[in-house]
Amino acid sequence: MSRNPARVSDQAEAPTSRAQAIAQVAAYLAGNGVPADEAREDAGVLLRAAAGITRLELAMSPHAPLSAEESDHLSHLVARRAAREPVSRILGERGFWTLDLLVAANVLDPRPDTETLIETVLALVDNRDAPLSILDLGAGSGAILCALLSELPSSRGVAVDLSPDACAATVANLTRCGLLERAVVVRGRWGQSLAGGFDVVVSNPPYVRAGHIPTLEPEVRLYDPTLALDGGADGLDCYREIIADLPRLTKPHGFVAFEVGYDQAASVASLLGARGFAIARVGRDAGGRERVVAGRMARPRP
Numbered sequence: 001m002s003r004n005p006a007r008v009s010d011q012a013e014a015p016t017s018r019a020q021a022i023a024q025v026a027a028y029l030a031g032n033g034v035p036a037d038e039a040r041e042d043a044g045v046l047l048r049a050a051a052g053i054t055r056l057e058l059a060m061s062p063h064a065p066l067s068a069e070e071s072d073h074l075s076h077l078v079a080r081r082a083a084r085e086p087v088s089r090i091l092g093e094r095g096f097w098t099l100d101l102l103v104a105a106n107v108l109d110p111r112p113d114t115e116t117l118i119e120t121v122l123a124l125v126d127n128r129d130a131p132l133s134i135l136d137l138g139a140g141s142g143a144i145l146c147a148l149l150s151e152l153p154s155s156r157g158v159a160v161d162l163s164p165d166a167c168a169a170t171v172a173n174l175t176r177c178g179l180l181e182r183a184v185v186v187r188g189r190w191g192q193s194l195a196g197g198f199d200v201v202v203s204n205p206p207y208v209r210a211g212h213i214p215t216l217e218p219e220v221r222l223y224d225p226t227l228a229l230d231g232g233a234d235g236l237d238c239y240r241e242i243i244a245d246l247p248r249l250t251k252p253h254g255f256v257a258f259e260v261g262y263d264q265a266a267s268v269a270s271l272l273g274a275r276g277f278a279i280a281r282v283g284r285d286a287g288g289r290e291r292v293v294a295g296r297m298a299r300p301r302p
């Protein structure tokens with residue numbers, strides 16, 4: 001492994017410029033297995049974080065020299081990224097929907113894919129000012145509940161997670177977004193401890209096949225908790241457990257929406273069908289793949 005390039009300016013006669021540092025860091029990250037397009041983008045983000053400058057400031061002064069302090073800071077950030085830690089974890093935050101969320105250790109880093117779930121739920125809500133009750137099962141960072149409460153100003157939510165770290169992250173993000181007053185966070189196993197009767201039930205449960213986890217990218221395998229990934233032998237264990245309890249958890253005219261793995265939509269639709277839910281909508285990601293399955297009770301109870 002080559003030397004961390006952010007150290008170069010310690011010894012070089014002329015100080016390294018911002019643009020030179022980005023090029024060197026990008027090459028170094030690519031040499032450590034970060035895909036080349038990501039490496040270039042990440043190098044710019046890390047440089048801006050180390051120098052404490054905005055994208056615009058970098059664009060206006062790409063040839064400004066890095067100070068020794070900035071160089072040291074960059075070196076530290078680059079070492080973490082070279083160990084395949086995601087940039088969002090290094091910086092401790094990530095944009096999700098319209099929000100800036102905290103990314104906590106031992107809690108799933110929310111993904112842009114999950115915005116498809118938000119779009120699907122919002123498309124099924126007739127009146128965004130209605131006072132809906134929302135249940136988020138496996139809340140993780142709280143990304144889904146935060147995004148939905150931010151769009152549905154009269155709604156209230158319950159977030160459930162088995163992981164104490166995830167519950168703490170959800171509270172932190174609800175607080176950061178000014179939404180804590182409209183939410184309750186419960187540590188528990190899916191909906192077990194809840195009375196039920198929600199207008200909207202949402203979940204992005206663990207859905208990776210257990211045998212597939214060792215083959216995931218290091219950014220996921222090494223940094224996202226197994227509890228957030230492991231969906232059992234066929235990836236569907238959590239859907240089975242949650243869906244078995246859905247008729248109790250969902251109001252007769254309510255609906256449910258799940259994020260699913262790229263090849264799981266038909267299986268989850270079938271599990272929902274077996275519990276009396278008709279498919280209300282299927283959400284597709286930017287690549288056109290079916291990533292969200294939403295259902296309503298086919299024969300609502302009177």
Ligand SMILES: C[S@@+](CC[C@H](N)C(=O)[O-])C[C@H]1O[C@@H](n2cnc3c(N)ncnc32)[C@H](O)[C@@H]1O
Binds near residue numbers: 163
């Ligand atoms: C894929 S992550 C989703 C996190 C977040 N909702 C998101 O979309 O970014 C699944 C979450 O389910 C939680 N979880 C796993 N098993 C659980 C269980 N039996 N009961 C409650 N939560 C569980 C994990 O701790 C994790 O936070």
